[in-house]
Amino acid sequence: MKFYICIKQVPDVNAPLQIKEGQLLQDTDRMILNAYDASAVEEALVLSEKHDGEVEVVLIGPDKAKETLRKALAMGADKGTHIVTEDESYDSAVYSKILTAFFNDKEYDYIFCGKQAQDTDSGLTGGMLAMQLDLPYTTNAVGMEFENGSILVKRQGDAGQEMISVPSPGLVTCSNDMNEPRIPSLKGIMQSKRKPVDTISTGDLGLSEDDLAVRTQILSFEEKPEREAGRKFEGEPDEVAREVAKLLDEEAGVL
Amino acid sequence: MSSLLTFISVNDGKIKRSSLEVLSRCREEAERLGLDNEAVVVAPDASNYSEQLSGYGVSKVYVVEDPIFKNPLNTPLLKALDAVIEKAAPRVVAFASTEGSKDILGALSASRNVPALPDVSSFEVTDSGVSGKRPVMAAKILSSVEAKGDTVLVSVRSGSYDLTESSSEPEVETIDFSVSEEEIKVVLKEILSASGDRVDLSEAEVVVAAGRGVRDEEGREMISELASVLNAGIGASRALTESGAYDPSLQIGQTGKVVSPQLYIGIGISGAIQHVAGIMNSKVIVAINKDPDAPIFDIADYGIVGDLYKVLPPFIEEIKKLKVS
Known part of the structure; x- marks a missing residue:
């Protein structure tokens, strides 16, 4: 059983951020493994431990993102591929094209992706990749198990949870509600340094400048119009509760 | 075109x-x-x-x-x-x-x-x-x-x-349409419906959301009562869907649902950014939390600082009265 997990290095959304002249200034020291991807890695490791499988991770990103690839290896992935690019303008479509080129000559049972990157929340790449590789897929997985050679995915839908069987080879995008990704052990970290990592370029995958041209882009960033803090009520619970209820009726008009 | x-x-x-x-x-x-x-x-x-x-x-x-x-x-x-x-x-x-x-x-x-x-x-x-x-x-x-x-x-x-x-x-x-079984490669085995009679959270005009401060059955019963008085959809923070207290389909936030009601009432919710990401389109935000420094008060139109177990009973009672009159 062979799993490939597509992972991404993202800024920690909990870190303070600043916007200057429409540009987003981020603390580049606080880059992390995308939380949804971490859940995808964890789930593959659990399935692979149960069913004697192999887990490979693939990451597209700058040289600095190698630390994130190492993190996934320290969690327990067997091997990594780093597709190096310093270009930060790529959109989901370009990421999916690069991954499609990477997977074209690979054999695998399942590709897992995080359901979205936690900085941009786009959530397009997984579906694009599935379509381009002509794979059956499902998204927003909150649980998985094997059943008769296929993965049975519990997917969070609009009205409830859908149990969807995805045959191999297939693709699943993962929510972070599925598991608690393991923290790499010291042993895991030591071992990760000896695990094989292929470093390749988009050129190695036969992609040209035209293939990497974006059709969507971020023009600028701005602060959100702030919601102003309203009134705070402290005191006797009975009094403040009744007062606020009355205000909701008379002032806000929402009852 | x-x-x-x-x-x-x-x-x-x-x-x-x-x-x-x-x-x-x-x-x-x-x-x-x-x-x-x-x-x-x-x-x-x-x-x-x-x-x-x-x-x-x-x-x-x-x-x-x-x-x-x-x-x-x-x-x-x-x-x-x-x-x-x-x-x-x-x-x-x-x-x-x-x-x-x-x-x-x-x-x-x-x-x-x-x-x-x-x-x-x-x-x-x-x-x-x-x-x-x-x-x-x-x-x-x-x-x-x-x-x-x-x-x-x-x-x-x-x-x-x-x-x-x-x-x-x-x-x-x-538009003419047909699809063969071979084309549909994934198989839907079953839908585990959250519950048929509940108000759809992402469409709801009023949302009552429970957070970590709602720690037991008594608290959850108060949430249900308030929701029923307001004909509201019930939502929850990630802490409470993860602990199993609420169904995962009720999670509000970056990972879960985005709600856009006329009235959102967050109860025992501190207001972590991942949750707040899902409630910013609410018209009026009410927060009940015993921690006066909880970040949700920074965005709440009406904030009640107090123990939800003491605040909710009179709150529910007063809303019932106002609804009748």
Whole structure:
């Protein structure tokens, strides 16, 4: 059983951020493994431990993102591929094209992706990749198990949870509600340094400048119009509760 | 290339409010630019919705009807939308952002080879495509984005636009559809429904949300009572869906649902950014929390500092009184 997990290095959304002249200034020291991807890695490791499988991770990103690839290896992935690019303008479509080129000559049972990157929340790449590789897929997985050679995915839908069987080879995008990704052990970290990592370029995958041209882009960033803090009520619970209820009726008009 | 096409999500014979919000926005844009305002319904009973759509200035409704659409499966829906887009050749295909549309947006973008702007909070049609704004970094900031193409896919966060009505007599065009079992590669085994009688959270006019401060059955009963008095949808923070106290489909936030009610009441919720990302489109925010420094008070219109177990009983009682009078 062979799993490939597509992972991404993202800024920690909990870190303070600043916007200057429409540009987003981020603390580049606080880059992390995308939380949804971490859940995808964890789930593959659990399935692979149960069913004697192999887990490979693939990451597209700058040289600095190698630390994130190492993190996934320290969690327990067997091997990594780093597709190096310093270009930060790529959109989901370009990421999916690069991954499609990477997977074209690979054999695998399942590709897992995080359901979205936690900085941009786009959530397009997984579906694009599935379509381009002509794979059956499902998204927003909150649980998985094997059943008769296929993965049975519990997917969070609009009205409830859908149990969807995805045959191999297939693709699943993962929510972070599925598991608690393991923290790499010291042993895991030591071992990760000896695990094989292929470093390749988009050129190695036969992609040209035209293939990497974006059709969507971020023009600028701005602060959100702030919601102003309203009134705070402290005191006797009975009094403040009744007062606020009355205000909701008379002032806000929402009852 | 002269129309805007809105995908209409339906549920139990009713069009979802979020789809009508998107349709209202598309009508504004279509009027501004002199384009046709069209809609597409994909459902077992798709042709039943054209009358409801006539209140929203739609000139044409594409209808794709098949029993297969009873179930949420991506392959048949992708095939249906592919056929409609081929036929309509619209400048924009607009969706309400739901788990259903998130499931297909990327794949449809790849199969049609057109760009997509997901989860925007506003958009406009431009000469070269679409421009818009989308919340990023856990909805802490907005990014201005643009997509260039003859056709662009857009999904819109619920609560971003108001419903505006305008009557019309839409022409109905039925698109032939069939799908074989071999084409549908994934199999839906079962739907574990949260509960049929509950108010749909992402559509609800009032939302009551429980957080970590709601620690036991007694607290959950108070939440249920308040929700029932207000006819509200019940939501929860991630802590409470993870602990199993609430069904995972009730999670509000970056990972879960975005709500856009007239009234949101957060109870025992501290206001972590991941949760707040899902409630910013609420009109009025009320927070009840015993920690006066809880971040949710920074965005709440009405904040009650106090023990929810002491605040809720008189709060519920007073609301009952006000509702009756």
